[in-house]
Amino acid sequence: MTETAITRACVIGWPITQSRSPLIHGYWLKSYGINGRYTKEAIAADEVEAFLSMLDARGFVGCNVTVPHKIAAYQVAFLKDASATAVGAANTLWLENGQLACANTDTYGFMTNLAATAPAWSAYDGPVMVLGAGGSARAVVYGLLQAGRRDVRVYNRSLDRAEGLARQFGAGVSAHAWAARNAHARDAALIVNTTTLGMNGIGDPAIDFAVARSHCVAADLVYVPLETAFLRDAKDHGLQVVGGLGMLLHQAVPGFARWFGVTPDVTDDLYRLIARDIEGA
Ligand SMILES: NC(=O)c1ccc[n+]([C@@H]2O[C@H](COP(=O)([O-])OP(=O)(O)OC[C@H]3O[C@@H](n4cnc5c(N)ncnc54)[C@H](OP(=O)(O)O)[C@@H]3O)[C@@H](O)[C@H]2O)c1
CATH class of the missing domain: 3.40.50.720 (NAD(P)-binding Rossmann-like Domain)
Incomplete structure (x- = not known):
């Protein structure tokens, strides 16, 4: 029996502990039964370029980027979608024919x-x-x-x-x-x-x-x-x-679709899950 490789994505930021992205993507990975992982990676400002240039080698198909690295990520990416160009910052990255591509899904x-x-x-x-x-x-x-x-x-x-x-x-x-x-x-x-x-x-x-x-x-x-x-x-x-909160959930959709191949739904159940986390913080 062949084992399918785990598809891995992450969110980078500094600090990163506050990010709710792993909860959102983790919910979808479980809901759709996808063999994937989504983790938080604490990356300092002087490590962003090196980390993004080596995404593939580190085993990631892509990542989200949160404060304070959104502008740096935009600058490092080779391909930039229209929204990222309009904003001058990126929050979602992936590899396209080996080249780093970015979008701003806000x-x-x-x-x-x-x-x-x-x-x-x-x-x-x-x-x-x-x-x-x-x-x-x-x-x-x-x-x-x-x-x-x-x-x-x-x-x-x-x-x-x-x-x-x-x-x-x-x-x-x-x-x-x-x-x-x-x-x-x-x-x-x-x-x-x-x-x-x-x-x-x-x-x-x-x-x-x-x-x-x-x-x-x-x-x-x-x-x-x-x-x-x-x-x-x-x-x-x-x-x-x-x-x-609805915007936070919807902005996560395009990244998940690119990395894991399924366009996920923003459900009431997901909303309640993240709302509970916010209320309990
Ligand atoms: N729901 C989502 O998915 C989502 C996505 C992105 C951002 N956000 C939220 O949106 C907010 C803004 O994010 P951002 O990235 O745009 O931040 P940003 O680039 O730092 O901009 C902050 C804005 O707030 C203004 N501001 C700060 N303190 C103020 C005050 N005391 N009185 C009047 N204006 C004040 C700033 O005005 P000055 O230019 O005068 O400093 C600036 O216009 C954050 O709360 C962030 O969490 C939410």
């Missing part, structure tokens, strides 16, 4: 989760507000432009960063001062928090949802806690809300 994760949780969001015209101008804001802005939105307004504490983002994407994206966010909230069809405000219960983008239109959707990328003050406040004002 765009896919955000847009897929948005469509699954608030399918009516796209039916309404009106500006989309993106709070924050970091790496995840780029992934979100790129997805919104791909979805055909032509009035994406980026609000950031450091205005120059919002201006840089708007310049990069060009027509359809504008930069605004952080202080202007509440003056514009009344027109918005969608308000997305991509800042770190609300993470671990610290801070809040402080949006005045009382002025928002009834069909406005509020989406948060923060998923610890599962319900941030931003989401709770939007919900209290009768708005539809989209949490960050």
Whole structure:
């Protein structure tokens, strides 16, 4: 009897203990009965290039990359998908004919989760507000432009960063001062928090949802806690809300499909598993 080799993938970061990716991929490996393993690898900044260049030799078919290595991974990769190029950072890598390829699946994760949780969001015209101008804001802005939105307004504490983002994407994206966010909230069809405000219960983008239109959707990328003050406040004002955990689960799908050959489902059961882990942390 021949033994099939184990297919191995991993997530690299520094530190890496906090990553929930092994729980997500481990759940899918078990659900689909795949002979695979997904591990956490603590890789320091000065080891990233060497590690990625030797992925194959180390027995990995690919990996996820988390903070603080997403930009380094993008730079090391030879082939880069459109989202990785738009964001300038990568979170998913694999080998294509022996060459290191990368993608940024945050765009896919955000847009897929948005469509699954608030399918009516796209039916309404009106500006989309993106709070924050970091790496995840780029992934979100790129997805919104791909979805055909032509009035994406980026609000950031450091205005120059919002201006840089708007310049990069060009027509359809504008930069605004952080202080202007509440003056514009009344027109918005969608308000997305991509800042770190609300993470671990610290801070809040402080949006005045009382002025928002009834069909406005509020989406948060923060998923610890599962319900941030931003989401709770939007919900209290009768708005539809989209949490960050769904995005985390959906962004994992393309990597799993590439490495293990099965496109996995984001099920309620998986959501509950990771939600329990977050709540118990
Ligand atoms: N759900 C998911 O799958 C998913 C995926 C990716 C990221 N995320 C989450 O998204 C968040 C942002 O990630 P990122 O990679 O984009 O981070 P980042 O590149 O470090 O950007 C952080 C952003 O937060 C803003 N910010 C920080 N403190 C602030 C404050 N006190 N007041 C106003 N703005 C503040 C920063 O503004 P300045 O430019 O002025 O500093 C910047 O725009 C994190 O919480 C991350 O966990 C979730």
